[in-house]
Amino acid sequence: MGWGSMDVALCCIIALCLVHVSLGAKARHFKWEVVYMYRSPDCFEHIVMGINGQFPGPTIRAKAGDTLVIELTNKLHTEGVVIHWHGIRQPGTYFYHGHYGMQRSAGLYGSLIVDVADAENEPFHYDGELNLLLSDWWHQSVHEQEVGLSSIPFRWIGEPQSLLINGRGQYNCSMAAKFSNPPIWQCKFRGNEQCAPQILMVKPNKTYRLRIASTTALASLNLAIQGHKMVVVEADGNHVQPFAVNDLDIYSGESYSVLLTTDQDPSMNYWISIGVRAREPKTPRALTILNYSPTSASRIPMSQPPVTPPWNDYNHSKAFTKSIYALMGSPKPPETSNRRIVLLNTQNRVNGFVKWSVNNVSLVLPSTPYLGSLKFGLNNTFDQKSPPDNYDSSYDIMKPAVNQNSTLGSGIYTISLNTTVDVILQNANALAKDVSEIHPWHLHGHDFWVLGYGEGKFKEGDEKTFNLKNPPLRNTAVIFPYGWTALRFVADNPGVWAFHCHIEPHLHMGMGVVFALGVHRVGQIPREALACGSTGNRQN
Numbered sequence: 372m373g374w375g376s377m378d379v380a381l382c383c384i385i386a387l388c389l390v391h392v393s394l395g396a397k398a399r400h401f402k403w404e405v406v407y408m409y410r411s412p413d414c415f416e417h418i419v420m421g422i423n424g425q426f427p428g429p430t431i432r433a434k435a436g437d438t439l440v441i442e443l444t445n446k447l448h449t450e451g452v453v454i455h456w457h458g459i460r461q462p463g464t465y466f467y468h469g470h471y472g473m474q475r476s477a478g479l480y481g482s483l484i485v486d487v488a489d490a491e492n493e494p495f496h497y498d499g500e501l502n503l504l505l506s507d508w509w510h511q512s513v514h515e516q517e518v519g520l521s522s523i524p525f526r527w528i529g530e531p532q533s534l535l536i537n538g539r540g541q542y543n544c545s546m547a548a549k550f551s552n553p554p555i556w557q558c559k560f561r562g563n564e565q566c567a568p569q570i571l572m573v574k575p576n577k578t579y580r581l582r583i584a585s586t587t588a589l590a591s592l593n594l595a596i597q598g599h600k601m602v603v604v605e606a607d608g609n610h611v612q613p614f615a616v617n618d619l620d621i622y623s624g625e626s627y628s629v630l631l632t633t634d635q636d637p638s639m640n641y642w643i644s645i646g647v648r649a650r651e652p653k654t655p656r657a658l659t660i661l662n663y664s665p666t667s668a669s670r671i672p673m674s675q676p677p678v679t680p681p682w683n684d685y686n687h688s689k690a691f692t693k694s695i696y697a698l699m700g701s702p703k704p705p706e707t708s709n710r711r712i713v714l715l716n717t718q719n720r721v722n723g724f725v726k727w728s729v730n731n732v733s734l735v736l737p738s739t740p741y742l743g744s745l746k747f748g749l750n751n752t753f754d755q756k757s758p759p760d761n762y763d764s765s766y767d768i769m770k771p772a773v774n775q776n777s778t779l780g781s782g783i784y785t786i787s788l789n790t791t792v793d794v795i796l797q798n799a800n801a802l803a804k805d806v807s808e809i810h811p812w813h814l815h816g817h818d819f820w821v822l823g824y825g826e827g828k829f830k831e832g833d834e835k836t837f838n839l840k841n842p843p844l845r846n847t848a849v850i851f852p853y854g855w856t857a858l859r860f861v862a863d864n865p866g867v868w869a870f871h872c873h874i875e876p877h878l879h880m881g882m883g884v885v886f887a888l889g890v891h892r893v894g895q896i897p898r899e900a901l902a903c904g905s906t907g908n909r910q911n
């Protein structure tokens with residue numbers, strides 16, 4: 372299941388793969404072994420997927436222009452591995468994660484930080500850096516989750532047992548127990564436990580860059596730091612016009628940098644709190660501590676942690692999302708586009724199985740990777756008919772579908788190289804009445820400009836409201852319940868690229884499409900990306 376030229380599939384073999392972040396002389400070499408191992412990420416023992424014995428995987432740090440060479444050995448006995456280098460185009464805050472089955476939910480992820488090249492400067496100053504990789508965690512294995520999602524009757528994975536900060540959370544106790552109602556056990560840590568929080572140590576009167584990325588399988592999150600404002604300066608690796616917030620919403624697949632000034636009473640410590648948004652929260656918030664040195668790290672803050680905004684306060688989320696603009700002087704989008712693809716998001720049933728569909732097609736990946744199929748002109752490996760560019764205009768997005776049927780499909784959108792494409796993501800009511808969910812859509816291989824958001828159905832004339840002056844460039848954008856989101860991108864990166872909801876179970880249930888462009892321009896395909904299906908014996 373190779374998605375594109377930067378995502379490399381390893382089908383049960385030991386392999387070497389090259390990842391070109393961009394052209395450059397400096398090569399950085401890494402040797403990785405992917406294994407299952409016992410860990411207690413939330414004080415409850417379970418198997419997790421780790422790299423070189425670490426969970427989350429090691430942080431990769433590189434400079435813009437470097438070439439990363441990662442020699443990955445698959446030590447899993449019953450599965451392949453696919454690593455996706457999420458969002459990589461330029462300097463910024465990224466992460467990587469498994470993209471085979473539900474390996475991201477199994478814990479296969481880590482941070483990937485690209486510093487600006489030596490000759491360049493960031494457009495803001497900071498004295499130090501802190502890293503927060505956020506995730507959600509289930510006690511049920513991903514294999515069981517996967518079977519449940521693909522069963523009749525359908526078994527939903529439910530809400531996560533814990534939220535993790537840098538792979539650490541507390542399931543059955545709280546560090547803030549004394550402020551908690553209903554009562555819960557007070558966590559007692561010596562500090563060396565696998566679920567002990569990673570304390571963030573800072574010095575007073577300095578500015579820190581906090582790199583925040585969310586690799587959650589499901590949860591939309593809100594992060595707040597007690598007594599401190601945050602100034603947002605980067606989103607998905609792109610600079611944004613700085614703006615100050617008390618709390619920040621972050622959806623699966625997104626990353627941000629915020630600047631934090633340590634201007635509070637240095638004899639105290641402060642809570643960093645992460646809570647669930649956009650779904651009824653059944654998962655306790657995750658906590659860690661901002662520790663002002665030389666105050667003792669074990670000193671619990673004096674008052675209760677910041678309160679997460681109500682889960683369904685979408686106005687709060689929209690206000691945050693809509694205050695993100697590109698930094699002045701950033702590249703602007705082309706004024707017009709060559710093609711508009713409207714993608715209706717619906718929940719459906721196919722032969723009794725619950726699915727998510729896009730324009731009434733629920734994506735099923737073929738066993739032969741698309742890139743090899745297209746390069747070698749194989750026409751029996753996936754559906755040759757392209758899915759539609761629009762949906763039936765009489766469809767009522769405010770109600771459950773009258774006809775809930777959908778079809779399974781593996782067709783692709785073929786896009787002409789170097790054209791400008793608009794994508795309108797249209798949300799709708801799910802199978803249940805009065806339910807419309809958040810979906811964070813993530814594009815591989817390209818950044819897009821987020822031109823605007825609207826309520827209800829996108830209609831002719833709504834393009835007049837598009838922001839063409841300073842829209843943010845991103846690789847992930849959310850659609851709000853019953854609303855639409857408009858994106859524009861220049862299709863200039865040859866390959867086969869997935870565009871999908873970053874919620875792991877939604878993707879598993881078919882919520883994605885595939886864009887293919889300029890495949891004739893893709894150079895040699897790594898041997899390992901051809902190892903599956905009908906391209907198994909091919910040479911380039």
Ligand SMILES: [Cu+2]
Nearest residue numbers: 810872874877
């Ligand atoms: Cu979704």
